[in-house]
Amino acid sequence: MAKVKWTVDPAHSEVQFKVKHLMITTVTGFFTSYNVEVETEDEDFTKASSIVFTADVDSISTNNEQRDTHLKSEDFFDAANHGQIKFVGNKYEEISDGTAKLHGELNIRGVAKPVTVNVEYHGTVVDPYGQTKAGFTIEGKISRKAFGLTWDAVTEAGSVVVSDDIRLHAEIQLVKQN
Template identity: 35%
Template sequence: MTSPSDQAQLTGDYTIDPEHTRIGFVARHAMITKVRGSFNEFEGTVHVDGDNTADSSAELTIRAASIDTRNADRDGHLRSNDFLAMEDYPEITFRSTDIARTGEDTFDVTGDLTVRGVTQRVTIPFTFEGQAVDPFGNSRIGFEGSTTINRQDFGVRWNAPLETGGVLVGDKVVLEFEVSAIKQS
């Protein structure tokens, strides 16, 4: 783990490694369980300014069609106009507008999240998990974070009432980020 006094050595441009990164989500199903899923195709960059956190930035582009909940029928429905409308909106994007240090190894990353053509400002609390050089000589950094959004805020309104009361899909969706990024030379 890099200590706060060593943050300057982290300065640089990084590419998110999709082989070692998970972009996931959790949503309530039928009011009694949760469905977990992830997006399998994405790319992103992180610029770290170890001397001035506010000058750091992050961008992420997710292919909506890569949604994976381990159920083909559900995934097909999530890709449809009822949810992600991926034919009209093939990408989900996030672009940071502010990064602020909140603790020794914690940061709030605020930015614009766009889903289905609707952009909302969100803040994602992240924890810096450390820095390492892998066996191939790549300098890597790791971050983990999550935030909760309301899918209705992004125009994702489809639902079905249940006989026992309530609805099939909860409005709150937890977005989960487990990021490994490789420093570019």
């Protein structure tokens, strides 16, 4: 079996998170600078020997500069001291054809915790330029407070400003490296 390396195609990928604000609306954020590197046996993702995702905290965007600055501050991600979020997958568990659970360790703000995300594999194709590409949808949920993002505020009426649950969503296209 041959080792195959894959890297993210950022032009055809996106990494998002969603959080409830005032418990009545959802705010979506994303990272504009991130990387994914995967190593598989042949082209079999169920036999991935390495899955590493990193995101640069300074690239966070919620389409609101004031909020983004707050998210990068010590109240949340503390970008000055913890500039990168990192996920290292350690087990790709196929559930049924095309769906899987990816188990690994997520490190945010210097706090590492086990996390499992749902993966939907959409297939592997050769694009018009001869590149082999694989597509995935990844979804999961984490507690921000478990990773040290504990800033809280409460409205006069007693409502929570930012929920603890953060929903993760990524559309990832990988390119086979020759």
